[in-house]
Amino acid sequence: MTDIPSSAQSEELANKPDVKKRAVKIYTRYERFWHWSQALLIFILAFSGFNLHGSLTLVPFPLAVMVHTYAAILLLLLWLFTTFWNFTTGQWRHYLPQNKGLFAVIKFYAYGIITGAPHPYSKSLNRKQNALQSLAYLTFMVIIGPALWLSGIAYLLYGLWENIQNGQQIFTLVAFVHTAAAFAMITFVVIHVYMTTTGKTVFHYIKTMITGYEKIELTPAEEAYLEEQQPGMLKKDTQ
Amino acid sequence: MANFASKGRRPHIKALRGLVMAVSALSFVSLLSLSNIEALAASGQETLPHSPVNADAKASALQLSGKPAGGTADHSKFEILQQDFKSGPEVTKACLSCHTEAADQVQHTLHWKWETKNEATGQTLGKRTVINSFCGNVASNEPRCTSCHAGYGWEDMRQPPPSDPEAVDCLVCHADTALYKKFPTKAGHPLYEPTPWNGKIVQPPNLSMAAQSVTNPQRENCGSCHYYGGGGDGVKHGDLDSSLNHPDAALDVHMNADGLNMACTACHSGSGHQWPGSRYSTEAKPTTITNDGEETKTAKIRSLDQHAGLMEPSASCESCHSARPHDGNDIMGIKLNDHTDTVACQTCHVPEFARGGVATKTLWDWSTAGKLKDGKPYKVMDEHGHPSYMSEKGDFEYAENVQPFYSWFNGETTWTLLDDTIDPTKVVEINALGGSATDGKSRIWPFKRMHSRQPYDKANNQLVYNHVFGKDDTALWTNFDWDKSVPAAMEFIGKDFSGELGFVDTYMYWPITHMVAPKEQAVRCTECHAKEGRLDGITGIYMPGRDNFKWLDWIGYAAFGLTLLGVLIHALLRIIFRNRKTQA
Ligand code: HEM
DSSP: OOOOOOOOHHHHTOTTOEEEEEEEEEEEEHHHHHHHHHHHHHHHHHHHHHHTTTTTOOHHHHHHHHHHHHHHHHHHHHHHHHHHHHHHTTTTGSSSSOOOTTHHHHHHHIEEEHHHHOOOOOOOOOSOOOOHHHHHHHHIIIHHHHHHHHHHHHHHHHHHHHHTTHHHHHHHHHHHHHHHHHHHHHHHHHHHHGGGSSSSSSSSSHHHHHHOEEEEEHHHHHHHHHHHOOOGBBOOOOO | OGSOOOOOOOOOOOHHHHHHHHHHHHGGGGOOHHHHHHHHHHHOOOOOOTOOHHHHHOOOGGOSSOOOOOOOGGGOOGGGGGGOSSSHHHHHHHHHOOOOOHHHTTTTHHHHOOOEEEEETTOOOSTOOOOOSSOOOOOOHHHHGGGGSSOOOOOOSSSOOOGGGGBBBBBHSSOTTTOOOOOOOOTTTOSOOEEEEEEEEEEEOOOOHHHHOOOOOOOOHHHHTTTSSSTTTTTTSSSSSGGSOOTTTOOOTTOTTTTOOHHHHHOOOOOBBOOOOOTBBOOSSOBBBBSSSOSSSSSHHHHHHHHHTTSOOOOOOOHHHHHHOOOOTHHHHHHHTTTTTBBBBBHHHOBBHHHHHHHHOEEEEGGGOOOOOOOOOOOOEEESSEEEEEEETTTEEEESBBEEEEEEEEOOOOOOOTBOOTTTTSSSTTTOOOOEEEEEEEOOEEEEEEEEEEEETTTTTEEOOOOOOOSSSOOOHHHOOOOHHHHHHHHHOOOOOOOOOEEEEEEEEEEEOOOOOOOOGGGGGGTTTTOTTTTTTOOOOBTTTBBHHHHHHHHHHHHHHHHHHHHHHHHHHHHHHHHHHOOO
8 A cells, every 4th residue: 555645745734724634543454464465475476486487496396386376275265355355344445446636646656756746645534545556456456366366276277177178278378368467466566566665754655554554634523433433543642 | 139048047046946846746747857957947047936836836926917816726736737748739729628718819819910900090000010110020030020929830921820729829928937938939839859049958848837837927928028029128118128027116116026016917907818008009098987978986996897898998007096196185186187188197107218227229220230240240239238239130229217208199100011101301200109289189108219220112212021030041130131131021022122222210109108116206397397308399288387478478577677677767766856855
């Protein structure tokens, strides 16, 4: 999660009387667990996958296959749970695409961030991600992810369909799709990891994803509601 | 054919003593002349452990065969077998007096007819007609070659084998091999009188003792022909040689003398003297579906299904191990089972052939045969003691522990026969392998690929027959003259020969299936799932680790690399301009 207002913007906001910045727990424990275990598994899968593909020779082929298979099964389970979690908790709405402001965000990252312009988006309780972010995560979740797990499952269950007609051609296609999606995945990971360094400080976002707390603007109504109903979501006054 | 003579072990004192005791215990001492003991001693072999002439004989010493051990008859007690047989056919006559159908059964098999029609290609195959890349052809060399016919007296390949029931040789398959041997040059007969051979006098076997020793065929029986094809121990197959008489587990897990101790017929198990498992029609991808379309229930049941006639008998790994033989409760087992549709069991489980200490011939160049030194034939030995040149046969190469050649194979072979036109500018495939990655019937199989240079007719572009054996004035091995031997053979079978003799390179493929190694020694994943691995020559299939998707991989690496580069440049710019906002 790579996005909060830049400091220039915060100063400006602080002058506004009716919004207040509080440290709010924006990532629940499950969300953080999910994020970090997914990150670990994807790293393991990427290294073992490209090892067995022949691009790397860190470990022998059969070990890469075993590691990849076990990690893939774990990741599938994790995704299954997380999909369930996303829907039962309503978190899925953060991933809905939102074109408004997309161009501004792209412009910001292209050079605004270098010239020191303010971030065009500020994080809120209802909207944890900016427009670019949600588009990126949506791509991840509806294209790269499914391409990987659909082809991965087909790859894994080869023994069940090996005797169908043109089985060998279909197998080649499965491996092709999986490899292509794996390349997309590692490219995504590079961008994603880099984006985490664009916060207030280089490690700001990473810290947020570890602690779960982030300073965001709250309207007095939101603040009152949280104080009253969800005190656990607010860090005892840090201001 | 000097290397045909057995180089057996020295006679074993204990065995001899046991032999004498056993013999005296039996009531036919009077039949036993001194020369019989000498004959046994001269053969230099111990009797087989179950042999009734052996004091320690016990049924449990029998190898595991297709029929369970523990029969109800002891052949040494049959009076009819205690006569002074004068010839092989006389023994057969005695056998047939009880086994009334045996000769008729045998006479309907490939072992007898040496001829089979390949339904898929329409070719007539079998030893009677084909040319191989070893000695070439049987016709015109009969009494030598038919020493491995399962009968007596087939002296002319142009005629079918003798139809007389007593011409069937029961003993070669059923008698103790220490007590009975066909003689190399007698068209299938053993010796009936002392005969000089290679400077020694060889004694004839005692046919009465041999007849009383009969039981289910042991490896030694099948091996007495199948080990020695091509003129010597291990020469032809590479996965069949005399080391399989007493193999350890490392050489063959099934035949392991201290383990399963399986006879050939444990797998080549049929009925009516008919066995599955011929090279002329191989099961490259054995089915586990019964005749009525059901999947056979378990691995073990399949052999029952075969006996019950629900399935065709099959000498395949799948017959006992099923098509998913590895542990299906284990990820690695599942991964390994995923190979069985495209990879034959043997491809991984017979990592090398000729592993028992007996070398196999890998190259035979006939074109150099016939050279003489001081007018005499000569022989050159290589550093391992194998002939590398013989005036009779040309140049050789032998090898041990040979890594197989791999190819897609659907079980069908198309042979280059006498009437087929060849292209002498290319290597001629004696038995071209059928199959491809996409036909659904093929798997990747291991082969011994024999390389030879063989005679052909340069004007007609056809392979030719060759007359090699005989004490006449045309046989190559007596006269060393190609220009006599090929025309003689061609005339014998009534085929044209232009007179222009050439030599052409040939390949012949021998499926490798015996010498199954312990699983720890199976081919490692990385030996194939890697670039420049064992299966480098195999096309038509995507193999992770060996293959990639050329342009996809390039695009992938480029996208990843450029992204990384872009991110680094972006980071650099951020560092350079990091003071911008405070100035603002
Ligand atoms: C749910 C997720 C996944 C599943 C079920 C899965 C499954 C598989 C399977 C079964 C294979 C074939 C190798 C084998 O036999 O074990 C494979 C190969 C591979 N995987 Fe995955 N995988 C998953 C995720 C990933 C991820 C996240 C990456 C990389 C970022 C990845 C990269 C690769 C690569 C590069 C190969 C080699 C393809 C080839 O050379 O054919 N996989 N995967």
